[in-house]
Amino acid sequence: MLRIARRSLLRSSISPSPSLIPRRHNSILSFSEDVELFRDVVRRFNTDLVQPNVSAMDAAEQIPASLVSALFDTGLMAVETPEEYGGAGASFTAAVAIVEELAKCDPSVAVLNDVHNTLVNTCVRKWGSDYIKQTYLPQLATSKLGAFALSEPSAGSDAFALKTRARKLPDGDFVLNGGKMWITNGGEAEIFVVFANAEPEIGYRGITAFVVEKDWGVKVVKKEHKLGIRASSTAVLALDDVHVPAKNVLGHYGKGYKIAIECLNEGRIGIAAQMAGIAQGAFDRAVSYVYRDRKQFGKFVGEFQGMQFQIAQVATEIEAARLMLYNAAAIKDAGGEFVTEAAMAKLYASQVAERAASKAIEWMGGVGFTREESVEKFYRDAKIGAIYEGTSNIQLQTIAKLIQKKYAN
Template sequence: MLRESVRRFATDVVGPKVREMDENEMMDPAVIQGLFEQGLMGIETSADHGGAESSFTSAIIAIEELAKVDPSVSVLCDVHNTLVNTVVRKYGSKEQKDKWLPLLSETQLGSFCLSESASGSDAFALQTRAVPSADGSHYTLNGSKMWITNSWEAEFFLVFASVDLAKGYKGITCFIVPKELGVQVAKKEEKLGIRASSTCTLSFDDVKVPAENVLGGVGKGYKIAIEILNEGRIGIAAQMLGLAQGAFDKVIPYTFERKQFGQPIGTFQGMQHQMAKAAIDIEAARLLTYNAARRKEEGLDFTKEAAMAKYYASQVAMSVSGSAIEWAGGVGFTRETGIEKYWRDSKIGAIYEGTSNIQLQTIAKFIQKQYS
């Protein structure tokens, strides 16, 4: 029922706006509002806090279905649910959850702020500082963040900053920073793909954050980030899975409509074998993604499985969307059909929330631990 509901929303509400949003490089506010109205911005959040009180797998399914139509809308929903909501739900105090989760479920878009110009894959080399006041009532934030998803539209920011750079990763702390406290949204990146999804640089210039906005405890930010990014990788795997399926679904009917040499191009054996292999790859990516989600829900370790799913789904997304352009020929190369957009959108899957090399390194560590 959830899959069908999200599919209808994606097709009827998002679908007609996809090309315009991509061309304008801007998310339509009506789409964001629609996500809230559909209950898709608090999927795992309790009903007491305005959420749908559903499962992690439900969130994964929603992300997958949205990506079939527009990966930009999908990642907006993904980051809000699997990163922002989950951090508040899992690490927030009762007061923080009671205050912020209803807003995140119903009206306020969230943003997860970890990366900086010098800290990408080496996430804990961050330099943003949070200096406590003499009376302990607040912290003063100074620094900047880069590559921050949802940042243009967000009202709620989870900001990772160090209370003591000399302590290294042990000084990193997570702060709840409402935009109204003085978050400055600076440069908005002009990207190859997922162009409707905002990616901006943020500046913090003497932003005073109440001490009560420390999330999970001082010095616990590294633990929060490590754990939450493992879950987030399953979300990105779902996005890439949906993207691959969306490109496949869009191009295959065309191959049985266009005729060359007296028959539909989709009936040539060479084409059929390529399509069959793509279908196998998509199904394999789906099983890896769902298995990682299952292990997460069952309380089993899922770090390796999340890395495998994210790595493989991103490779399949690039491969299938690239093939879809070729199968459609000249038409596929034009922006009018929207097929080429899937390929542009797919490239980010190998980069954000852990590059492909980082995923391979994570998997390799588990192999080494098992066999050495």
């Protein structure tokens, strides 16, 4: 993996960029050489390729194809994929560390990377047949963006109330009909993990997952215009008589619900990483401003005790969010049960992201409220954390159920 990451770094024209956060040795938040290498790659990627384009991407509501290609070229789109399929063969912790670093600069780029890595690649890698892995993992590693197509107008928090149907043909192939909503990467994706019900009469047990190529007839009906993460495409998809070969069933027939649940549990850690990155990005910009640029009554505003207490409080919350994030990732990497920790990390990090971004605007005063600075964008981008991949209420419900199971038996 190090060989691949170093090669990716060398072939990119990315120049060094210092981090505002020094590495901390002998800390729970000190990382392996592999993970630190990826973090360095992303910091340089942000400085050279993302930061100069953040405002333009937000205004255009689009991530340029050239930037998506650069993510592939830099080795950031197949983090856990084994080397034999063109990936880095790295850990889940490395994947979420990349998301966190990207989110410090632009959360839209972070979620594009996150969905591709922690949802699509994971589904194909864990449940794909040899044919599916050999066919699609190399494409997902090098050039083709993936999307996770589960949500529908009536299937959001109630994720398994799917209306999309999969009709089985006599030869074993399937025809998909229906629509999907809120699909991240939907506007640019070429490979989709699609969930459809092949036997609605038996409820969720009929849900089956498929790997579907866009060219087979997946249509982008529209791209949503959003409050935040505007550059990330969120699309409505139409599936009209989309023919899918039997060999493109992911996992086993009727086991799509299990695949969705397991992937979303992992995905929640990725969203926690995105939210932690938003919180840190807003904090870094605003605290630098109050100690270096903004003066009132003859001194920097960061020197006033009222401001210092607020800064200390937010810094503490960000530290706690990151500890929860990487604890959940470590448990997952070790093969342990991480559902509670993932839900807690996602819930808390999304709350901290909103508070940190809101405070950052206040600390910067009028300029923080304008689009001249990035903090108002962090504020808009943070709101989605309480909504996607399970709302905050769904996270609370998950945590509460698991607590009840622990203490009631």
